[in-house]
Amino acid sequence: xxxxxxxxxxxxxxxxxxxxxxxxxxxxxxxxxxxxxxxxxxxxxxxxxxxxxxxxxxxxxxxxxxxxxxxxxxxxxxxxxxxxxxxxxxxxxxxxxxxxxxxxxxxxxxxxxxxxxxxxxxxxxxxxxxxxxxxxxxxxxxxxxxxxxxxxxxxxxxxxxxxxxxxxxxxxxxxxxxxxxxxxxxxxxxxxxxxxxxxxxxxxxx
Amino acid sequence: xxxxxxxxxxxxxxxxxxxxxxxxxxxxxxxxxxxxxxxxxxxxxxxxxxxxxxxxxxxxxxxxxxxxxxxxxxxxxxxxxxxxxxxxxxxxxxxxxxxxxxxxxxxxxxxxxxxxxxxxxxxxxxxxxxxxxxxxxxxxxxxxxxxxxxxxxxxxxxxxxxxxxxxxxxxxxxxxxxxxxxxxxxxxxxxxxxxxxxxxxxxxxxxxxxxxxxxxxxxxxxxxxxx
Numbered sequence: 183x184x185x186x187x188x189x190x191x192x193x194x195x196x197x198x199x200x201x202x203x204x205x206x207x208x209x210x211x212x213x214x215x216x217x218x219x220x221x222x223x224x225x226x227x228x229x230x231x232x233x234x235x236x237x238x239x240x241x242x243x244x245x246x247x248x249x250x251x252x253x254x255x256x257x258x259x260x261x262x263x264x265x266x267x268x269x270x271x272x273x274x275x276x277x278x279x280x281x282x283x284x285x286x287x288x289x290x291x292x293x294x295x296x297x298x299x300x301x302x303x304x305x306x307x308x309x310x311x312x313x314x315x316x317x318x319x320x321x322x323x324x325x326x327x328x329x330x331x332x333x334x335x336x337x338x339x340x341x342x343x344x345x346x347x348x349x350x351x352x353x354x355x356x357x358x359x360x361x362x363x364x365x366x367x368x369x370x371x372x373x374x375x376x377x378x379x380x381x382x383x384x385x386x387x388x
Numbered sequence: 389x390x391x392x393x394x395x396x397x398x399x400x401x402x403x404x405x406x407x408x409x410x411x412x413x414x415x416x417x418x419x420x421x422x423x424x425x426x427x428x429x430x431x432x433x434x435x436x437x438x439x440x441x442x443x444x445x446x447x448x449x450x451x452x453x454x455x456x457x458x459x460x461x462x463x464x465x466x467x468x469x470x471x472x473x474x475x476x477x478x479x480x481x482x483x484x485x486x487x488x489x490x491x492x493x494x495x496x497x498x499x500x501x502x503x504x505x506x507x508x509x510x511x512x513x514x515x516x517x518x519x520x521x522x523x524x525x526x527x528x529x530x531x532x533x534x535x536x537x538x539x540x541x542x543x544x545x546x547x548x549x550x551x552x553x554x555x556x557x558x559x560x561x562x563x564x565x566x567x568x569x570x571x572x573x574x575x576x577x578x579x580x581x582x583x584x585x586x587x588x589x590x591x592x593x594x595x596x597x598x599x600x601x602x603x604x605x606x607x608x609x610x611x612x613x614x615x
Contacts, residue, residue: 191566191568193564194560194563194564195560196556196560197427197553197556197557197559197560197561198560200553200556200557201553201557204549204550204553207549208546208549211542211545211546212542215542234472238476242476246478249478249481250482253481253482253484256484257484257485257486260484261486266484266485266486266489266490266494267485267489267490267491267493267494269497271484272494272497272498272501273501275484275498275501276501276504276505279478279481279501279502279505279506279509280505280508280509282478282481283477283478283505283506283508283509283512283513284509284512286476286477286478287473287476287477287509287512287513287516288516289476290472290473290475290476290513291469291473291516291520293472293476294469294472294473294520294523294524295520295523298523298524298527301527301531302527302530302531305531305534305535306534308538309534309537309538312538312541312542313541316541316542316545
């Protein structure tokens with residue numbers, strides 16, 4: 183038995199509306215993240231491998247060219263002195279090869295480091311877009327931001343050309359060859375050896 | 389002291405009316421509390437879901453930092469870095485000898501020089517790969533942390549958004565569960581009061597109500613409860 187004469191009590195559905203709005207917001211965020219993930223799908227291992235290859239493709243020829251010139255200079259230096267077939271020439275060539283190998287190693291290591299840096303940058307950009315997406319909760323805006331960020335990432339970085347790799351080595355090789363050229367004639371060396379034959383005029387005063 | 393049956397009956401009706409009103413009030417309060425509790429437990433269930441998702445992400449990244457995973461990851465990083473560096477080593481280094489003027493001894497000496505340089509270069513490339521492998525592993529660790537951080541941030545966002553609705557949901561659930569009194573209790577109480585008044589030989593103010601001729605109702609003190 184109910185004598186309620188005031189009619190049925192009105193139902194407050196504001197919480198239901200708020201919950202629905204929150205679910206819609208979460209759906210928009212999830213959708214926006216899907217758009218971001220889709221935009222960033224180009225940054226797969228093949229993309230970074232290609233970046234690494236591009237890096238080495240830029241620096242390797244510079245090292246190769248410098249090595250070729252250094253080898254040529256080494257050959258000319260020793261050929262001019264007539265000592266091309268000598269052990270010192272081969273020793274210098276060995277040093278040049280080591281430097282060349284180290285230079286190529288360093289290029290590969292730098293390529294890997296640059297690739298790691300790029301991966302980190304991509305990841306940071308993705309995080310920024312996630313944050314912006316959560317703030318905006320607007321998938322379309324997030325997709326636009328993702329496309330813009332992808333465009334900036336694919337812009338070629340500014341890389342400096344290689345410095346002179348073998349200059350010091352070649353100079354020392356030339357100095358060696360010059361020194362050989364200007365050495366004392368045979369037989370004169372004994373006069374300049376310390377303590378040789380007691381001919382020196384100097385005295386050590388204790 | 390003696391009460392007539394009518395007075396007793398109407399007093400009992402009044403008592404029942406009060407009991408009905410109290411029962412309805414209690415039932416309404418109970419319904420409001422239950423509704424608020426349900427809103428709270430529903431939110432806790434949602435928060436449990438978020439917590440489980442977060443735990444899944446955290447456990448996943450934590451596993452990547454376990455000893456065996458790190459050891460394996462570092463070994464892979466070293467191997468990968470070493471292979472990449474060795475793969476970039478020069479393979480054709482030419483010669484410093486002049487073609488026709490080189491003696492066989494000089495050619496052999498140069499071959500040894502090149503062979504030794506390649507061997508040493510391979511060793512140094514492997515060593516450099518072992519060194520840079522740590523950097524590569526560190527980068528991978530940071531990327532893993534960034535990935536898990538993104539996932540945790542999203543879940544935290546969802547969790548906070550959901551939790552922020554709880555006060556509203558509790559209030560609204562309580563309000564919607566409120567049951568207004570049916571009026572039966574009040575009616576019975578009224579009947580009981582009127583009957584008791586009549587039992588006390590009071591006069592019902594029917595004319596004062598409908599005809600507005602007698603303004604004042606008799607005071608309760610005029611009843612003869614104690615005969």
